[in-house]
Amino acid sequence: MEKKLKVEFKNVYKSFEMHAKQKEKLMELFSIKRRKQRKEFVAVKDVSFKVYEGESVGIIGLNGSGKSTISNMLARVIQPTSGEITINGETSLIAISAGLNNNLTGIENIQLKCMMHGLKDEEIERLTPDIIEFAEIGDYIKQPVKNYSSGMRSRLGFSISVHTDPDVLVIDEALSVGDSTYAQRSLEKMNEFRKRGKTIFFISHSAAQVKQFCDTAIWIHYGEMKMMGDSGDVQKEYQQFINWFNKLSQEEKVAYKNKMLASQTSTPDNELVPQRENIKKRNIRNLVTSGVMLSIVAVLGVLLGLGY
Template identity: 40%
Template sequence: MPETAGRSSLSLRITDVHIEYELFAERRAALRQRFSTRTGTGRSVVHAVKGVSFDVREGESVGIIGSNGSGKSTLLAAIAGLLTPVSGEILVSEEPKLMGVGATLIPSATGRRNIRLGCLALGMSADRLDEEIDDIIEFTELGEAIDRPLRTYSSGMRARLHFAIATSISPRILLIDEALSTGDRRFREKSAERLDALLGSAGTLLLVSHSLSELQERCERGIWLEQGLLKADGPIDDVIERYSADDAPVVRR
């Protein structure tokens, strides 16, 4: 791994991490097998991350690239503590916060209620939430829809709500999974400005994105995952050049 001058403290240490998850041919088969032998033709195990190791130092911004199904999002979820590796070790200096488009919101709750629940889940105090909820709501630009159930929202409205919740805190270790890939063009530009401000206060960034230009703009270092394996680790421009020149077929999820 490349060393960066002037940076001695580690934010993350990933050591020989393996991550697996189960797939079932159908939901009924999944339930039957979970309560019986957990074996059979309906179940398969995906080895999503295979022995990945790297360090990230305080102040680094790292872009993670790879084709679909390469293990990028799975690795970020494990670093955030949402998945447990089957082997290996993940050490963090502070609790990482994952911002991504896949966080769970409650369909029956209003947008306002989802903001409250989401911000509290991220660790925001109730007093601070009372002070900031109006600004969070204003950022969404949802108007009176903020008091309607989430199930009535379009995908774009959901994206605005989720991004506003996810960026309501400023963690020292920030994990981003395709956070700017949702919403219309104007909202993406507005989100990018907010994200830049957030990154200014974050000590360490790991960013997963299919946008190579976004990675080059925000990251100094790149990590390339393919089929769960670490294929390259170095300056972002060098890693992108190797990734772009690769002839390997795309791996589907």
């Protein structure tokens, strides 16, 4: 039986505008044309892959490599700058405190998140005891989330997500803050998910943990997909890079990082992101915004002239 395609990235780019000062960000809002000196940081560059139902895919890479940007696009928190993302089903992002309201209690967050997933009152009432038990945070469940440790936030978020039964589970470093016992329980729960045909993306600094749990791994290196394949093979290549990097002097490490970061910086003279419809839409939005603001300024000028 042929597996169904769950997720596809096709030539995906994600860039973020770089503003040195808040004033520049405000100026951009009123700019009809792209500013000549504006820079963009290309966090994800031309990434393509396909993932099918029941597969578990690990995403590894250095800090700042683009792993979390990819996880946020998978969870539909942010949209790509260009390229196409296809996701067949509902996704749920598990990251430290992701989607949790700091001012609400643990129980209130459970109710809110379950409602957002479309669960009915009776379903929420039935699931709540299981979510609380799996989260293992004791009486803190009645306390505001702002009083939680990072481990408690992660456990609550993980417990809510796995009990709301999403089609695609995106886990972004959420297990790195818990103890080894809870991490093992979480991995077992994720294996149950996978056996039921669910698709899992596991973003982690730990290549060994990715190898243990995931069939396939993706190595993201300063925004680019360096390698995708069997998790053991990818881990081996990644570990060789880490060993090489760790042998560098501090000055050499800094020089290497600066060189790689410079390759992710886009300017009008050095366009790293292909021309896309998003730019047209943004320019139209800026044009509309500018027109509205000019109208407001004109009205204010008239009122002031009349002595109001």
